[in-house]
Amino acid sequence: MSEHREIINNIIRKISKGDIAPDKAWSTIRSLKDKYIETCEKLHPKKNAEQSWHVFIGNSFQNLVYAILKGYFLNLKAQNKTFQNIEVLKESEINKNDIIVRKLAVRYGEYLLLPDTDMAIVNKNEDLWKSDILAIVSCKTSLRERIAQACYWKLKLLSSDTTKSVKVFLATTDNDNDFVIQDNRNESFNGKSRNRIIAEYELDGVYILREDFIEAWESPKVKRYERIFGDLQKIFADK
Numbered sequence: 001m002s003e004h005r006e007i008i009n010n011i012i013r014k015i016s017k018g019d020i021a022p023d024k025a026w027s028t029i030r031s032l033k034d035k036y037i038e039t040c041e042k043l044h045p046k047k048n049a050e051q052s053w054h055v056f057i058g059n060s061f062q063n064l065v066y067a068i069l070k071g072y073f074l075n076l077k078a079q080n081k082t083f084q085n086i087e088v089l090k091e092s093e094i095n096k097n098d099i100i101v102r103k104l105a106v107r108y109g110e111y112l113l114l115p116d117t118d119m120a121i122v123n124k125n126e127d128l129w130k131s132d133i134l135a136i137v138s139c140k141t142s143l144r145e146r147i148a149q150a151c152y153w154k155l156k157l158l159s160s161d162t163t164k165s166v167k168v169f170l171a172t173t174d175n176d177n178d179f180v181i182q183d184n185r186n187e188s189f190n191g192k193s194r195n196r197i198i199a200e201y202e203l204d205g206v207y208i209l210r211e212d213f214i215e216a217w218e219s220p221k222v223k224r225y226e227r228i229f230g231d232l233q234k235i236f237a238d239k
Helices: 002-016 022-030 033-043 049-079 091-095 098-104 147-158 194-202 227-238
Strands: 086-090 106-108 111-113 119-123 132-140 167-172 205-208 222-224
Touching: 002 022, 002 049, 022 049, 033 049, 049 086, 049 119, 049 132, 049 227, 086 091, 091 098, 091 119, 098 119, 098 132, 106 147, 132 227, 147 167, 147 194, 167 227, 194 205, 194 222, 205 227, 222 227
Parallel strands: 132 167, 167 205, 205 222
Antiparallel strands: 086 119, 106 111, 119 132
């Protein structure tokens, strides 16, 4: 199993360097699933191999999304110098930068707190105070009740003139089929789940990393993950 994990981690590293095209990144990772499950069933016959895959991808998911975005902007910068100052920052990198923290923080009386942020896309300026935070991205393989958290932070960012222009995006593998449109679900509104309706109304974009997410299920807010690249370029152009 460790061999397969190392193969996937090596692919993630290649993605972050721009060596694997961003729009092919997820399908490249997904192509290893059958081999991973086959090996797991041989070595651990009592273990749920499918669940093991989901746990592994869940633990690596944030790093994968970060690598995809980093690799995308790396290649974009090489083609177009206009995007030279765009950076993708992980949560740990945000926390180390006092100015970025101040530009993203939400005020609670005398306290300034950061929203739950897995990563941020920042257009950096030499004068960091003039930098623009274009978007924050939350990464979830399964939403359960956590959609309310992402929507809450979007509303809090909107409440301040400093942060109201920051877009809030969600990247997900949608393991629970929250964004699939199907009429036979228990709680359905024209085939849409409660979570999807809330996300479409409150968030700026939801990007689905699953190969079977068909175009008919897309909407202006809910899209296959490769659409995020064009959306980020549009946000930058509109600034």
